Amino acid sequence: MLQITGVSRRFGDVTALADVSLEIRQGEFFALLGPSGCGKTTLLRILAGFESPDSGAVTLDGEDLLGRPAHRRPVNLMFQSYALFPHMTVAKNVAYGLEREKLPKAEVRSRVAEVLEKVGLTSMAGRRPQQLSGGQRQRVALARAIVKRPRLLLLDEPLSALDKKVRAEMQLELKRLQHEVGITFVVVTHDQEEAMSLADRIAVFSAGQVEQVDAPVALYERPRTPFVAGFVGANNLFSGRACSVGLAADGLGVLPGSSDLPDGTPALLAVRPERLRLDGGQNGEGVLKGEVADVSFYGGVSHVSVTVPGRAEPVLAATQGATPIRAGARVSLSWAAGDGVLVPQ
Missing domain, CATH: 2.40.50.140 (Nucleic acid-binding proteins)
Known part of the structure; x- marks a missing residue:
């Protein structure tokens, strides 16, 4: 579904991405795993439309993605900080993107109710973000991202703000939701356990390059490079x-x-x-x-x-x-x- 070919990006003397090529399949939960500064978030920002590569191509369903502005891409990004509007209720936060598209009010209400039920927040629809726990805010951010039914959902360290117990619960929740809504998820993380428990396949990054792409078990049991052998587990x-x-x-x-x-x-x-x-x-x-x-x-x-x-x-x-x-x-x-x-x- 998503084809990334020879993507490179430099910031002055720093090479954030060096000739990165990946294929991500329809309906897949795909993880970009690596230490801080390895280029995984830069790649996510390129897919979202917030960065432009110096070279390379990205196609979605065979069509050029890089030529489209961010707001015209069938792609949504869920930020690490969740970036919820503090003055809006949960329902208003989730509805915001649909209202900007000027959809009929009845359809907006219906889709918001449907997605809030999926993430288990129907009873919290009238609350504001500051009245919610970290796990609940994460669900609101997720609901706001999937309510527009993107082809591709990008998640930047989605669980890093949560404590260990809530993070384990939300890992299960994310996996369940991804299967239920059928959207392709691409998650950026430096947490190996998170990547191993969530993803169908993992791309391990080091210094702007892809070291290995594999299913979690294969990656763990058969590392192919010294970096992967030392980094994963x-x-x-x-x-x-x-x-x-x-x-x-x-x-x-x-x-x-x-x-x-x-x-x-x-x-x-x-x-x-x-x-x-x-x-x-x-x-x-x-x-x-x-x-x-x-x-x-x-x-x-x-x-x-x-x-x-x-x-x-x-x-x-x-x-x-x-x-x-x-x-x-x-x-x-x-x-x-x-x-x-x-x-x-």
């Missing part, structure tokens, strides 16, 4: 050269992993903490041996940090529930070859 990264059974790591020997890289290729081996098996004592058959430096309990999961001779950074292992292992214990670490992913450096 926690990972233990070992440096060395590819060999037939995994990675020949400096000072650590041969570590098990799977790849199709030619032998001798400089590579990183990525092993997720939850894939590591911890055995007490130094006599186990572990791939690595070391000493527990720290144990942190996070409710359902314990993180065990292990200092390994020959490696500067500790190795992180995750175990379900509380663990009997304590700091100072000697342990061995092992993992299956299929759980280690080699990424070319």
Whole structure:
């Protein structure tokens, strides 16, 4: 549905976007994920019509999008700050865009009532924004964005103003609404959990470039670049050269992993903490041996940090529930070859 081809944008000496190309499908929930300053919001502003690229093309349903002014695009942007009108009621905020289009009053009333019911705010229609909670204001902003039935809805860090519990609830709500209204959503976020839980596919950005585009599970289990391996979720990264059974790591020997890289290729081996098996004592058959430096309990999961001779950074292992292992214990670490992913450096 949306085709972005070779889009670049510079601000003086800073390259915000460098030859970015993406395809976004009809009805898809698509996330742009990356650290602050990586160019994802610049791309969102180009799609909305608030920025113009220095080069490249963007088409929506095969038609040029860049040639249309912002107010003529079938695109809506939901701002990070929500940008609600404080002097208007909830219903008036939602109706504003329809009234500007000079639609019949009966149709405006009908569409506002319908969308307020969808977001669960029918009883709040007469209230003003300052009388609502953060989650309710977010729903008003969302209702105002979808009431005009855009082909494409852009969301800039939509949940960043909410506390953790409300954010988790709104993630479910956003996903449900997106399926219900059938609009294509493009969300910008630096929150990996948010992107993984919401999106059908994720584009990971770094320094103005797209590093990888994939479904959440594929992105997590099979990163294709060192940046993605280090940015998406926690990972233990070992440096060395590819060999037939995994990675020949400096000072650590041969570590098990799977790849199709030619032998001798400089590579990183990525092993997720939850894939590591911890055995007490130094006599186990572990791939690595070391000493527990720290144990942190996070409710359902314990993180065990292990200092390994020959490696500067500790190795992180995750175990379900509380663990009997304590700091100072000697342990061995092992993992299956299929759980280690080699990424070319």
